[in-house]
Amino acid sequence: MNYNERSNLRKRALKRVDTFLKSVNHEVYDHTDNLNNSPVSIPPGGIPSDCRPSDLNPTCISVSENTNSSHDCSSTGETNDESDLRSSISDWALRFGVSLIALSALLAILRVHLPFLPKDGRSLLKTKIEYNVEMIAGGSFHYFGIVNAFRNTLRSVCYHFTDGHTFNMQLNFDGIPLFKSSSVQLWPILGMFKGLSKKPVVVGLFCGTTKPKSLSDYLSHLVCELQSLRRGFVFGGKTFFVKVTSIMCDAPARAFIKGIKSHTGYYGCDKCQQKGSYVKHRMTFPENDASCRTDEAFRLGLDEEHHLTHCPLLETDIDMVTGFPHDYMHLVCLGVVRRLTDLWCGAVGPLRTRLSSIQVLGISERLVALKEFIPAEFARKPRALSERLRWKATEFRQLLLYTGPVVLKGVLPRQVYDNFMLLSVAIYILANSNYCIEMNDLAHSFLVSFVEHYGLLYGKEMVVYNIHGLVHLASDVKVHGPLDSISGFPYENYLGELKRLVRKPHNPLAQIIRRLSEHEERNCYSTDEISLMCPHKNGPVPQTLTEAVHQFRQLTVDGVMLRISSKDDCIAIGGKVISVKNIIAYGGKEYVMFQEYREKEALYTYPLDSRNMGVFIVSNLSTVMHFTELTKPWQKCVRLPLGDKFAVFPLTHTS
Known part of the structure; x- marks a missing residue:
């Protein structure tokens, strides 16, 4: 939100306050000085009118569209202005993470002039106080549910789709530590309807001192609901279906969810059947044309060396090989590109590929000089290579696709630069919706050449799981579309938001459940407006x-x-x-x-x-x-x- 928007919203909110103060015959003060640094955001337009469900279909799940957070002015006797002011204060509190204690204190002050406001911040935000937490798999777990988690999205879009429509859903599993001084961590189950929203929702949430100790307990609710959704569910008088088309995980989480060998094991590649080779304390995968694994062979468990335990997702219709594409963010950006910068600037790899301190400084100066030319779509501006250990995935992506071909030219040795360009061009093709299918085979050949040339430049012991995974990336794009559709970027951003919802160490799971209930009405689907x-x-x-x-x-x-x-x-x-x-x-x-x-x-x-x-x-x-x-x-x-x-x-x- 830019300055003009914030200013206009603040003026509208202050105007409402002044109107109410006049209506109760109190003296009106100039609030501008006191509230100038506290912009109030008003939700744009609200959510379209609810779609009313018709008679229940006995073969489908029936979903109620009424939520506790809905606010009917006619039933409470409030005017539209009163409802708008409540919404404005609520939205302000959520946007800036105002604590319930601070919000309740503010309401106590405002109620002197505006008695219709509630006394407690929980009443204003409609905080959920009843929820079920189970103790399973060595931690606490709450299951929100797929249909329930997407309720607001469905309410907004159900009238756009015909009866019998199938929503394609993507799931994500990952762990995130909550505190630096303890081992408490979250393992959320996130979901996103492809093409409808760019922001995930929480389907399930596990909290413990380790990752879930029992995979079957952790996934039991999800598997049960996916089996039920095969018959469809009724919403807005229409029957809809949900199909899980892809599951995004980094390599450790993917091995855990699928119940297979880790990426550091001999049979750790979940896309092909080659046996890894242990070279200089590293597990490498030197073959680029090994026979591929199939969904059918995985279900039958034909490769006993690959499987560790039974995966509960086998009880659903999820494809266990093609349905688990490589995560472009972790595999390429945080994996391959980060390793390349370490080989060029660090103390690893052969001497012939390392850059001198003067060359590193020259590249850094070129990068920093580009700050003023980076468009608004980039969350981060270029930083020096000396800070590469703190770079985020978006910064490695920026170097690979845009700034790298410019700032590295003439500084990297010719063979090293050509090897980098094989990767840069291939990923640029696969990330582009116009070229990812048309030029897919060409991109695949570039990636295979990159991996082969990489082994010759930096040593065969460097062809580890991330490098080898590049040879399978083009086939994932053929099935699922451009790389951004199989990217962990939106999930990684949302995990950071979940972490910020925790305000104190005591009972973090309950805190997140309550904060998410307050944010329910803010979830919306994306548009092309x-x-x-x-x-x-x-x-x-x-x-x-x-x-x-x-x-x-x-x-x-x-x-x-x-x-x-x-x-x-x-x-x-x-x-x-x-x-x-x-x-x-x-x-x-x-x-x-x-x-x-x-x-x-x-x-x-x-x-x-x-x-x-x-x-x-x-x-x-x-x-x-x-x-x-x-x-x-x-x-x-x-x-x-x-x-x-x-x-x-x-x-x-x-x-």
Whole structure:
């Protein structure tokens, strides 16, 4: 939320307070000074009206749509303004993590003038106080349920889908420590409806001092509900179905959930049947063409060396091999790319691939110099290689896909740079929804070449599980779509949010359950709405438009921001790379005034010509202003300086 939005919301909330104060004949004070640093956020529009369920289908699960958090003004006698003020205060408290003690104290002050407000913060936030916690698998466990967890999403979208529609769901299992000074950890079961939401929901939550000691107990509720959902469930008078299409885990969690050998075992690869080779204290997987495992063979348990224990998910229709794709975030970003930077800058690997301190400093200076050119879609700006041990997965992804081909060129030895480019181009193809299927086989060949060449450069003992996993990545993309659809990024972000819900060490599971109940109404599904912001009157306007036009500095479409600024104004549209100088709304359509880069050349030619993927070196910006309707397909571009020219990469990641 930008400054203008916060300011407008604050003014609206303060206006409501003043209105109520006048209505009870109290003196109205100037609240602006006191509340200027406490912006109030008002939920936009609310949730669409509930869909009423029809007669229950005896063969399906029937889901009630009424929730405890719903607030009916007519039943309580509240006016719309009173309800809006309650919602505003509630949303403010949730957004800024205000404690219940502080919120209750604030309500006690406000009730002097606004007696309709509740006394207790729990009443305002509708905190859930009744819930079932089981002691299983060496810890405490609460199961929210799949349908119950997605209730708000279903209420919002059920009228968009026909009877009998199947929702494709992705699950995630992972562990996260809660405190630095204790071994208490969470093992949540997260889920996400593909195509409807970019934010996961909690299906189940385990808390203990270790990971769950019994896999069957941990998964029993989930397996039971998945078996029931085979018959469908009724919501909004329609019958819907849920199918688990993929399960995202890092390597240790995947081995635990599937009940198989760890990635450090001889038969640890869950995609192919090769036996690993133990070289210099490392388990390596040197074969790139070993026979693949199949879902049928896994269910039959044909490879006894691979299985450790029975997996309860075998009792569902989940594919146990193809349904567990490699997690792009852990495998590539935190695995391969991090290992490459360690080999270049650290004290591991052969001397011929290591960089001198002067070379490392040169790369770092190039990275830091790009800060002002990184678009708004990147949560983090480039940092020096000396801080690489603190880099997050998004920073390694940024180096691999965008900044690396520019800052590493001419510094890395030629063979090392070419090896890096094999990985960079292959991942760029697989991450791009336009190329991931069409050029899938080409990307696979690049990844196989990368793994083979990697072994020759850095040593055969370096071809460990993460490096070997690259040869299976293209086949996962064929089944599940581009890499962002099989990425741990949204789940990793949400795990951080769950951790922040814990305010004290005592009974963390109960705290999270209560905080999640307060946030229920804030969950919503994603849309492709167009948002125009920052109106102005100073930009260039085409003379052909005779009527008044509306000008804006910012346009946001599905989370992608186009803005009139040097780092966010570059897009590719109609085969052209352009710099947008003004955004215009006219006749219900969006237009842009732009200047075109008249010269385009390839940024690299190995392992293929970069122009085939829309990656260019551009120069010679036209002085002539052009005008066009902003229709799809258009792509936001990352534009990085390269001498007196620019390297341009179409933005390929979506999360």
